[in-house]
Amino acid sequence: xxxxxxxxxxxxxxxxxxxxxxxxxxxxxxxxxxxxxxxxxxxxxxxxxxxxxxxxxxxxxxxxxxxxxxxxxxxxxxxxxxxxxxxxxxxxxxxxxxxxxxxxxxxxxxxxxxxxxxxxxxxxxxxxxxxxxxxxxxxxxxxxxxxxxxxxxxxxxxxxxxxxxxxxxxxxxxxxxxxxxxxxxxxxxxxxxxxxxxxxxxxxxxxxxxxxxxxxxxxxxxxxxxxxxxxxxxxxxxxxxxxx
Amino acid sequence: xxxxxxxxxxxxxxxxxxxxxxxxxxxxxxxxxxxxxxxxxxxxxxxxxxxxxxxxxxxxxxxxxxxxxxxxxxxxxxxxxxxxxxxxxxxxxxxxxxxxxxxxxxxxxxxxxxxxxxxxxxxxxxxxxxxxxxxxxxxxxxxxxxxxxxxxxxxxxxxxxxxxxxxxxxxxxxxxxxxxxxxxxxxxxxxxxxxxxxxxxxxxxxxxxxxxxxxxxxxxxxxxxxxxxxxxxxxxxxxxxxxxxxxxxxxxxxxxxxxxxxxxxxxxxxxxxxxxxxxxxxxxxxxxxxxxxxxxxxxxxxxxxxxxxx
Numbered sequence: 103x104x105x106x107x108x109x110x111x112x113x114x115x116x117x118x119x120x121x122x123x124x125x126x127x128x129x130x131x132x133x134x135x136x137x138x139x140x141x142x143x144x145x146x147x148x149x150x151x152x153x154x155x156x157x158x159x160x161x162x163x164x165x166x167x168x169x170x171x172x173x174x175x176x177x178x179x180x181x182x183x184x185x186x187x188x189x190x191x192x193x194x195x196x197x198x199x200x201x202x203x204x205x206x207x208x209x210x211x212x213x214x215x216x217x218x219x220x221x222x223x224x225x226x227x228x229x230x231x232x233x234x235x236x237x238x239x240x241x242x243x244x245x246x247x248x249x250x251x252x253x254x255x256x257x258x259x260x261x262x263x264x265x266x267x268x269x270x271x272x273x274x275x276x277x278x279x280x281x282x283x284x285x286x287x288x289x290x291x292x293x294x295x296x297x298x299x300x301x302x303x304x305x306x307x308x309x310x311x312x313x314x315x316x317x318x319x320x321x322x323x324x325x326x327x328x329x330x331x332x333x334x335x336x337x338x339x340x341x342x343x344x345x346x
Numbered sequence: 347x348x349x350x351x352x353x354x355x356x357x358x359x360x361x362x363x364x365x366x367x368x369x370x371x372x373x374x375x376x377x378x379x380x381x382x383x384x385x386x387x388x389x390x391x392x393x394x395x396x397x398x399x400x401x402x403x404x405x406x407x408x409x410x411x412x413x414x415x416x417x418x419x420x421x422x423x424x425x426x427x428x429x430x431x432x433x434x435x436x437x438x439x440x441x442x443x444x445x446x447x448x449x450x451x452x453x454x455x456x457x458x459x460x461x462x463x464x465x466x467x468x469x470x471x472x473x474x475x476x477x478x479x480x481x482x483x484x485x486x487x488x489x490x491x492x493x494x495x496x497x498x499x500x501x502x503x504x505x506x507x508x509x510x511x512x513x514x515x516x517x518x519x520x521x522x523x524x525x526x527x528x529x530x531x532x533x534x535x536x537x538x539x540x541x542x543x544x545x546x547x548x549x550x551x552x553x554x555x556x557x558x559x560x561x562x563x564x565x566x567x568x569x570x571x572x573x574x575x576x577x578x579x580x581x582x583x584x585x586x587x588x589x590x591x592x593x594x595x596x597x598x599x600x601x602x603x604x605x606x607x608x609x610x611x612x613x614x615x616x617x618x619x620x621x622x623x624x625x626x627x628x629x630x631x632x633x634x635x636x637x638x639x640x641x642x643x644x645x646x647x648x649x650x651x652x653x654x655x656x
Contacts, residue, residue: 124637124649124650124651125634125635125636125637125640125648125649125650125651126634126635126650126651126652126653127606127618127632127633127634127635127650127651127652127653128632128633128652128653128654128655128656129605129606129620129630129631129632129633129652129654129655129656130630130631130655130656131602131603131622131628131629131630131631132419132628132629132630132631133410133627133628134399134410134411134412134415134416134419134626134627134628134629135409135410135415136399136409136410136415138415138418138419139415139418140412140414140415140417140418141414141415141417141418141421142414143417143459144413144414144417144456144459144460145414147452147455147456147459148397148398148413148414148452148456151397151444151447151448151452152397152398154447155443155444155447155448158443158446158447159443220443224443230440230441230470230473232533311533311534312533312535313473313475313533313535313536
């Protein structure tokens with residue numbers, strides 16, 4: 103009996119003294135993947151929403167004869183997007199916009215030939231970026247345009263310029279040469295206005311924000327052009343080109 | 347006398363052997379031990395309206411996520427675990443066409459169906475406007491917890507609560523929520539008259555209240571973000587600057603933690619932080635075993651040993 107008793111006391115001390123007092127936690131992160139059976143109640147609940155979501159996504163809002171894709175330094179798709187920001191933006195903010203921009207990396211897909219659906223616009227603009235206006239001084243705008251030139255050209259509207267040795271040259275804004283001392287109203291995504299893609303020169307300027315998604319601006323522009331009887335085929339027009 | 351001693355030996359030997367043998371079978375240890383209260387916490391964050399799996403378009407998340415699959419896992423765990431709390435750390439809204447069209451109704455309804463116990467608000471939950479969030483909350487069977495937003499004179503006035511205390515068996519669990527600074531992050535017209543208050547101060551006041559009301563475990567649902575390179579307030583800052591929080595379930599920064607991070611708080615106790623990325627790609631699980639002995643002498647701050655994967 104004696105050794106058993108000793109062992110018991112030892113066990114009591116070691117277990118209750120050391121382990122039993124310690125709170126413990128174990129963890130796991132369950133990956134949710136296609137191998138897991140879908141809960142039928144939740145799946146049925148989602149079905150009606152899903153059906154009308156796809157109906158909305160498949161909703162035809164315009165037509166493109168030739169389709170549009172992204173290219174540098176300039177592309178029809180980029181011109182379409184920045185024209186949308188400028189035109190619809192002027193209506194939303196009820197003021198003149200001198201220039202509008204989209205960062206090249208933010209254009210995620212293309213507009214196919216044929217019907218343009220709401221889903222097509224989600225493809226090119228899946229991000230929930232907001233349309234932002236900023237009133238910037240000409241010298242900062244020039245430094246932003248140099249940034250665009252260094253990156254081989256981004257979509258823009260309201261400006262024409264050349265790219266020479268990674269710098270913006272011959273910059274015209276509203277048909278006048280850019281003035282370093284003037285103040286210009288420019289439209290960007292909140293991503294760029296906040297200094298995304300290293301556009302730090304824009305960060306200091308106050309942001310005018312109405313919580314409008316860029317995607318909704320694009321959708322509205324397609325609808326507007328369609329109402330006017332136009333197909334969505336924006337051409338390149340040497341807004342931005344390499345010069346020697 | 348002899349019988350009594352024999353019985354005593356038999357019982358203690360049995361208890362001792364049980365304790366020794368149990369670690370060999372991993373997490374089963376706690377579940378089979380009468381010295382502990384068990385609580386399983388399931389959590390999500392930044393689901394961003396990802397109700398269906400990512401589309402099969404060749405991108406890296408194709409076919410992953412989706413609430414119908416998540417619901418299956420949750421139900422399975424509920425069948426096995428003794429006590430479960432299902433929590434969300436905000437940004438329920440925005441990110442798929444579901445939100446653009448339905449403004450969050452299916453998200454909130456589905457969370458109610460899945461039996462969420464509580465959630466908090468992320469910055470994107472203001473995306474449809476504060477009135478919209480108030481409207482969608484009518485579909486919620488769970489509370490939205492926030493202790494550092496003052497919603498006086500907004501559509502959310504009296505629609506959220508700072509904390510909720512859950513009785514899980516003998517365990518009293520206090521859960522509260524904190525939100526991120528909205529200025530500069532969310533357009534002012536969307537959050538309206540909401541006043542943001544210092545999250546550290548509010549968290550400490552609320553956690554102290556919960557402690558004094560006998561909560562054995564205190565959980566903070568946070569949308570602050572786990573950590574930043576500058577001095578911005580984060581879960582990491584809160585973890586170091588608090589007194590009574592056992593666990594911060596975080597979000598906003600979309601980070602997938604491989605395991606919970608442990609910090610020493612102001613009382614010398616442990617505060618854990620965990621986060622499971624975004625889009626409902628993962629369901630987080632934490633299995634707590636709280637020592638009954640510790641609870642009886644609750645003067646000491648809680649410390650916790652991270653045991654590994656459950």
